[in-house]
Amino acid sequence: MVDKNLKKIILENDIDIIIPVPLNKKRLLSRGFNQVSFILDILNIEYSKIVRVKNTKHMSLLLDKNMRKHNISKAFYIPIDINKKNILIIDDIITTGSTIKEIIKELKISGTPKSITIFTFSMAHSYKKSF
Template identity: 50%
Template sequence: MRKNIYYLFEYKNDIRNLIIDYKLNGRKEIGVFISRIIEEDLKKIIRENKIDIVVPVPASREKVLERGFNQVEFILDEIGIDYKKAVREKDTLPMHRLSEKNLRKINIKSVFRCDFLAENKNILIIDDIITTGTTVEEMIKALENTGKPKNIFIFSISATPTFYKKYL
């Protein structure tokens, strides 16, 4: 099984501010803007890698209630990409409030569940920001609990140097 990672922007400056404004202020018009920026690249990744299942990282129930929507699902809906939902079984502390990777691991451990079979499928996990990779690692574990995927791909709008220096 191979794991391929794609991201479009480094998580800093204008991109960081844009994503924070979108997520924290629930500004759907920014989601529409982001969807137009990433649409072509995302569809190409799905097509070229013969993706069977797209899975957005689920936001916490608290954040979805606050904002009124899941920010990644909103973007996928705007682009017209079908996806299967993973379940976030408990709310956690916001990851951006935890600076140490070991605290992030404890915070997110065994949080996700997938109610669909991933066995022998090409899976694409989608998130808006990847900081340390801890959330993605837990999503992979949840997928693997349903059967061994053929390949797992990760797509993020943005990633931090902490993440891409480790994984790329």
């Protein structure tokens, strides 16, 4: 089901670049893999990597929205050309949206994307209500 929905979004939005949200180095070493990249590999979907340059605290430990925002601030580096590209950001879970918002901010600082689409496997009920 995920593969059909994801591939449909890629086609319908004419996606040029797919970006999985990167883990910080400590979490990647302890887990051994990035679950989003792993799923994309299984589905044989090509993606580009951005760099997480800041080892942030685990977001689930931060209950305050402002603390989450501060924690994730300036945590990403965009080493790819995103100008005039349709971008798809994929994350495993969106709770408050702080991580996604920070990546979007960094994308817009590093270039001029044509569009940015978000795909997640799970979303907090409280975040869904914010739409």
